[in-house]
Amino acid sequence: MAQTVDVPAINCRSAVLENAEKHYFKRSTILRDVHPEVRTSAPLMDDATLQEIDRLLDGLASLAKQRPDRGIFYRSFVDRVVAWVHFSGGALWRRRDPGDLHLEVALGCCAQGEIAGSQAAAWRQACAAWVLDRQTARAVGPGSAVAPEQPSPNPTNELFLYVPWAVDDLAAGVLEMAARAGASPGLQDGYLRFLEAACEIMADYERRALLGELRRFHHHGARLDEFSRRIHASLDLEPVAYAIANEGLRILGCDRVSVLVRRRRGYQALAFSGAESFSRRSNTVRLLERLATAALAAGEPLWYPADGNLAPQIESPLEDYLDESHVRGLGILPLCVEDADGSPAERKIVGGLVVERFFGPADEGLRAACAPVAAHSALAIHNALAVERLPFGRLQRRLGAAAAAWRGRRLAGWAAGVAAVAALVAVLAWTPADFSVEARGELQPLAIRDLFAPDDGVAAELLAPTGTRVAANQVVLVLRKPSLELELKRVWGELQTARKRLAAVESEQLLNRREDEAQRKRYTELTAQQEELRALVASLQAQHEILKRQESELQVRSPIAGEVLTWDAEQLLAARPVARGQALLTVADLSGPWRLELRVPERRMRHLAEARARGDGRLDVSFALATNPGRVLRARLDRVGERTEVSELDGAVVLATAALDAGEIPERVPGATVVARIHCGTRSLGYVWLHDLIDAVRTWILF
Template sequence: MSQVSPSSAAPDDDAIRRAKAEIESIVRQISELSRQDVSPDVYYEEFLNKVVSALQAPGGAIWTVSETGQMQLGYQINLRQTGLAENPIAQEQHGRLLHRVLSAPVGPGFKEGLVAPPRSGFSAEGEVIDSASAEHLPANATDFLLVLAPVHNDQGAQGIVEVFQRPGARPAVQQGYLNFLLQVCQLAGDYLRGRRLAHLADKQGLWDQLESFTRLAHDRLDVKQSAFTIANEGRRLIGADRVTVAVGHGGRLKIQAISGQDVFDTRSNVSTLLTKVARAAAKTREDVWYTGDTSKLAPQVEKAIDAYVDESQTKAMAILPLVDRRGVDPEATEEDLRKGGRREGEVIGALIVEQMVDNRIADGFTQRVDVVRTHSETALGNALEHEGLFLMPVWKALGKSTWMFRRHTLPKTVLVTGLIVGAIAAALLVQKDFLIEGDGKLRPQDVANVFTEIEGTVDELHVTDDSLVEKGEVLVELKNIDLGKDLERTRGELNAANREYLEIDRQLTSQRSENLTPEERSQKQARRATLYEQLIASKAELALLEKKQQLLSVLSPMTGQVITSRVEERLENRPVNRGQVLMEIADPKGNWIVEVEMPDKRLGHITKAINDSPDKSVDVDFLLATTTDKTFTGKLTEKNIAASAEVRGDEGNTVLLTVEFDQSEFREAILDPKVGAEVKARVHCGRASIAYAYLHDLVDFIRMKVLFRL
């Protein structure tokens, strides 16, 4: 704005008429502005600019009243041109002038506002005097005509609007300035009144939220429920994007609740890193406020927050340790400490408040966080103490069960109790068949494994699945390249040694042998003896190799049927080792048996039943998975119980039981039995109470794992 001297010419009549013509437009604009929800800084700026523009004044100022009653500058235009900043005495005079306007009575018969001529003062009676003699009185020590009007709301004067106008205007024009200023100040008062009502409404809503949060947070003495309430209700009260509650003792905090999530994965990267943040902050026992810079934080906290922010993209967060402050006296003496007193509370958790979008802290944010934190400390402290009471689940159950003994429910309680007691008595006294169950398989009684006696590679397979074979029939032919090479080498060595032996023997027995010197004869006889021993060894080795070659043809050990599935897929062109089982041969036309894999922990009941039986056997009922409409019965004797237990499948240690049964009945019902068909078997072990018959595994477990150790 250009510099304007107060000594400039007074505004002419045309300017005044133009100003009056713009009054209604300016008033409408200010009225609309006063109804908008804008901050005071924005409102004061637009308001004063419109007022100064309407009055064509060089400048102006808005003065507000602080909570302590002090005057403070809200907004100004060209205030420095008044010269008040360089003159302390003028400032004091101007301040008294403002207070005069602010404290002036309001109502009928009282004049609001003030027009102060340049270099003038006001006596105690309100008369205009020379400003030079008004050093301790309200005065206008500037060269401007000051037009001042108060701003009122329902609580009284809240500020003053001051306009710096050029001097020289007629009294009627000056009164027009004041009337306009009083009119727009009423609109400013409407703005302050509306803002106060909105603030009261927000405050009432906040109090309602706080009351709801307080009631819900202290409603239950359950740690998990309290944590969920604090996280969800606290988020609404604070206005944050997410609130997390961690609970624990001694710094070993665990995430108990995250706002907006009924269930969360504690092993996820975000939960794991957030747990580390809570634990690091809890160890320092200090509040941590992060808004993007971690350089001033403790090293362990800085490291944890950096890792978490990289994963979660959080913009701002507060990690506040929750401390159990009950019974804490910061000024406790050593004597108080010996009696159980405490100077500082134990960290029982952490409240984590996060902003995902903006890292700016809103007005009242920290105050609401502190409120939530205070109530969280009390609620979680009470819940942890309550859950830590000895046998608390038992006391809770007993407390909830008192309704059963009230007047209206007592007959039902007696009836239900009688039924339960009767059922327990029946379960302990009534006898039933004691059956031990086990899983098994069906197989022919005569089964033989076909295995190799030499290493080799399957060269030719003469059987397929379910092939019928005779005893001694060739099933598989193997090839062994090394064995063939050894045969050729041994035969060659044998032939060479035999030819040399015959040649030396002919030389020693022919008529020409007389021509040999004694030394030559002795050498040839020694060589012949050596060759003879070599021939014997080579023949023995050749016989052994030929026997091994015969073993390359794997023969059937019995007449029967191949019961191994996918024989070609398992053996064709495959290398095999010595002793490896190639397939199984069984006689499906002969007798069949059931092999039951019985857990060794149940074998005692079976052995006892066999010993107590007159014929030293027990009945076994079994059902085939391939034929579920027929139950068969067999016999089990002690000789059909395997001598040792082995680990088989998921059952662990099991003992193999061989069950024999009536073959004629079996053949009539099962025309084509399948080898390896699944069997469910029940061994009859006499009679026992209903409870023991169904719960014998539990009884045995208690005897072994509990009573035995006592």
């Protein structure tokens, strides 16, 4: 859209050029280096006028050398010309494509009023096109046509001046100025020659801009060639994807590039720039795959911020991904390749390219740069997928590399290497070795109990501090429950009151002789009150006994004889509120039997089960304590859990216990860390060393 600005009306400065119709002389320095072909036809001007023209042209030339953005330069250029001569308006037409003459800038009356109307605008564009095609400057007054063969006259009251410019003999654009009507031919000629000089500066700017664009294009082409060479260096899918992500980040200048490949149920993330690996279970990756599956279904690029409204099936996953990733600019491009017949209508999407910016939107420069990168990436992904789908394709490439290496070296060296490898394989396959399963755990006494709070309350008195020997059923901690105490006092008070009332009723009943009707009636009432009070007293006594029993249960007793192990129990439990079921103390019999509580990794259970099946199930266990790692002790496996537990430290494990002779333990520290090995018989040396790798290969082949 053309830019608009108001220009002041023409004032007396136009008289500077009116001097041109009075005097002429040969002065080529009027336009100096800007328009050297102008010689004898230049009008006679005084020195002040020539200096002013020189300053204006020098200013335009200086602006052109600064090479600002095209839009800024066009507007400044037209604005300066209009302001200096005080034209009533000005415009600049530029040819972008053959046959396409576009209005870049419109100022003053050329941007508003009748002149900017549809009829006048169409006539002006036709005049500009005629001047551009013939490369001839023209001044068109009101009611006149730009040429005899152009029947449409000037529909306005302004004088229009059209001056073309060319870049390397290619018509590039037209400078249009609107002046007051009635200017003499000499003044019109002065206007045109001045504008021709200005257009030479415009042509010089266009040459410089075109040269800069060619240089940038050449530099970008070199980088794109390097990008293509790197992504086509391998046929393995994952290295190709990482090469696209990392090299694409360097070319595109965004913050992150991601590569996805098409699978049966959608699109799967393969690589993220700047990351050697990633978790496929992460929320960001799952949301990106979901968004790519929805966006690439249409086969067209998706850009955010979007140019228009998005489809509902895309809008929801896009909002979820933006909330999770905090991306400000996003582009998802399909990686498309043509089928074998080369028909564009039969394009096949093999993957997706995701470009992201965290601190700004995806501008036009980024969008334009993504197209060639996506084209090269699509071909590389397509080739890698084709090789991946070949039967034993990866093995064939490895064998090909080995064959190439064989041809490049001496046969004797390879033969010696093969013999050494064969000997090593024989040793690993036939040499027996002890096979054991490693487990970690703790050393614990067999009799160990945790004491729990029987009810909500407050720790009132600790009777057995840390390290105290206690007997079975001995009270070790007394709890208080204020609400229970209050209820006990209330019930006891009500019980005493009820007893006193019962005694008073019984006393009155004994004194009543029942001689008259009133006394007999009173006796009956007292008998009813007596029964009621006896029932109340019985109920309150039952409540009191229950509350006393609850009060006695607040005494925490040790279920076994042993020693209090809880560290610094006095400080831990002093006046501390506790909840029902909360662990308070730990008591253990340190003089009794001890055992190992082991955590066997889930992946080792197959070896352990096979070894137990071959014998009686009581496998030998060798272990070392963290308190004395230099001494190896012995134990016997006696129990193995029937289900898998999840440990924060060791992951999925199966619990097991091993019995041992407590007399062999020099330092009996409950909970001491143990590193144990459960002996599972003998296997080949190679299996003992490489069983982890063998299990991983089996898992990879079967699943």
